[in-house]
Amino acid sequence: MLTRRIIACLDVRSGRVVKGVQFVDLIDAGDPAALAHRHALEGADEIVLLDITATHEGRGTLLETVRRTASELFVPFTVGGGIRTADDAAAVFDAGADKVSINSAALANPELIGQIGADFGAQAVIVAIDARRNTDSGDPVRDAHVFTHGGRRDSGRSVIEWAHEAESRGAGEILLTSMDSDGTRAGFDCELTAAVSEAVRIPVIASGGAGTVAHFADVFDRGKADAALAASIFHFGVSTSRALKQELAQQGISMRLPC
Amino acid sequence: MRVTVIDYKAGNLTSVVKALRHLGADVTVTDRPEPLAHAERIILPGVGHFAATRRLDDTGLTGAIREAIGRHVPFLGICVGMQWLYSGSTEALEQPGLAAFTEQCTRFPNAADKVPHVGWNSIDVSSSSRLFSDVASGEHVYFTHSYHAPITADTAASTHYIEPFASAIERGNIFGVQFHPEKSGETGLKILRNFLELVQ
Numbered sequence: 001m002l003t004r005r006i007i008a009c010l011d012v013r014s015g016r017v018v019k020g021v022q023f024v025d026l027i028d029a030g031d032p033a034a035l036a037h038r039h040a041l042e043g044a045d046e047i048v049l050l051d052i053t054a055t056h057e058g059r060g061t062l063l064e065t066v067r068r069t070a071s072e073l074f075v076p077f078t079v080g081g082g083i084r085t086a087d088d089a090a091a092v093f094d095a096g097a098d099k100v101s102i103n104s105a106a107l108a109n110p111e112l113i114g115q116i117g118a119d120f121g122a123q124a125v126i127v128a129i130d131a132r133r134n135t136d137s138g139d140p141v142r143d144a145h146v147f148t149h150g151g152r153r154d155s156g157r158s159v160i161e162w163a164h165e166a167e168s169r170g171a172g173e174i175l176l177t178s179m180d181s182d183g184t185r186a187g188f189d190c191e192l193t194a195a196v197s198e199a200v201r202i203p204v205i206a207s208g209g210a211g212t213v214a215h216f217a218d219v220f221d222r223g224k225a226d227a228a229l230a231a232s233i234f235h236f237g238v239s240t241s242r243a244l245k246q247e248l249a250q251q252g253i254s255m256r257l258p259c
Numbered sequence: 260m261r262v263t264v265i266d267y268k269a270g271n272l273t274s275v276v277k278a279l280r281h282l283g284a285d286v287t288v289t290d291r292p293e294p295l296a297h298a299e300r301i302i303l304p305g306v307g308h309f310a311a312t313r314r315l316d317d318t319g320l321t322g323a324i325r326e327a328i329g330r331h332v333p334f335l336g337i338c339v340g341m342q343w344l345y346s347g348s349t350e351a352l353e354q355p356g357l358a359a360f361t362e363q364c365t366r367f368p369n370a371a372d373k374v375p376h377v378g379w380n381s382i383d384v385s386s387s388s389r390l391f392s393d394v395a396s397g398e399h400v401y402f403t404h405s406y407h408a409p410i411t412a413d414t415a416a417s418t419h420y421i422e423p424f425a426s427a428i429e430r431g432n433i434f435g436v437q438f439h440p441e442k443s444g445e446t447g448l449k450i451l452r453n454f455l456e457l458v459q
Contacts, residue, residue, distance in 0.1 A: 074278055122307070
């Protein structure tokens with residue numbers, strides 16, 4: 001049986017893992033290569049490394065971090081942040097990533113999805129969507145908007161419509177971050193996740209808001225997520241992937257349990 | 260443990276080469292047929308579209324692989340590299356495979372479950388398989404694909420997603436895996452090690 005995936009996310013700035021609340025107030029959480037390795041040993045199904053500053057000057061540091069992190073990692077490894085061109089993506093793949101996550105650049109230039117897919121396969125392209133409920137709408141979930149530039153700018157585009165377009169342009173997966181929930185540890189946005197998951201035929205990774213085991217069970221059940229991503233829940237020893245997965249398996253959710 | 264990995268520009272070889280080197284293999288990467296004449300083991304990776312295997316024909320690699328297999332050199336196809344061992348795939352009807360196995364690869368049928376099949380799924384292993392020596396049924400490996408091969412007498416491992424399909428094939432010195440052993444944690448590394456330790 002296909003298992004639901006638990007994905008450990010490392011937000012990286014200047015070669016260090018950081019964690020913030022709703023995209024601000026960053027604190028240091030350690031070395032990316034060491035943390036990635038620990039997560040994989042503890043049973044994380046995948047590792048995502050997001051370069052959250054993604055400045056041009058930082059590219060060399062990022063590639064070196066990717067190389068070092070990938071060197072002893074034998075589970076799928078995704079890198080995102082600041083990938084603007086097919087050449088940027090190629091450099092990240094060359095450094096050892098299996099997939100890239102593209103966000104603002106895909107919105108600005110949707111052809112990028114197909115360009116990267118043509119060289120590395122659709123499975124290697126994750127389109128990341130930072131979403132916020134549209135409280136001006138009568139249906140805040142279905143009318144949720146896509147935000148860009150680290151969540152600072154409202155693109156005005158519908159999340160559901162953009163997820164559709166990303167799929168039709170050859171995205172392999174959607175990484176959906178609820179900005180309303182991110183960093184709150186109050187639970188995933190299950191309504192929004194379910195709306196997107198039902199709108200596309202590619203896997204949807206839910207992100208933003210993980211705080212307890214029940215939140216994960218909820219996003220797999222009500223949220224119809226294929227995978228769930230979390231960062232802070234692991235970094236500070238709140239829980240390990242192993243403990244999380246064992247509890248979810250006991251609740252009847254299909255999990256790959258680490259040996 | 261010498262192994263030759265074929266580069267035919269279908270996806271990214273980095274992960275496969277990295278896993279093999281981690282296991283202590285002496286890895287040669289080639290996009291030319293000549294090095295295959297002296298290869299001790301051959302791995303054909305590949306992700307993406309079946310049509311990309313056309314490059315194997317265009318570069319003479321198909322003939323060199325056929326010869327090497329005839330000399331009983333152990334051969335492992337991964338993902339599209341496994342599908343290429345069949346007569347072809349409905350993904351690219353104009354592009355023939357090696358036809359070491361006569362069946363055809365087809366797309367998962369339409370169902371409630373999403374296609375592609377992405378993630379960790381369990382394998383049911385044939386007890387006589389050399390590739391899965393010391394690998395238990397029920398272990399999980401990482402898949403990402405939309406096309407699959409049917410279950411036959413040569414199936415070395417089967418997996419269920421929408422319907423049962425061959426997640427690995429094995430006959431003599433020819434091996435194929437639909438999943439990505441290089442991304443399947445300790446289980447995947449064990450499978451790669453089994454391949455590297457095969458003797459002709």
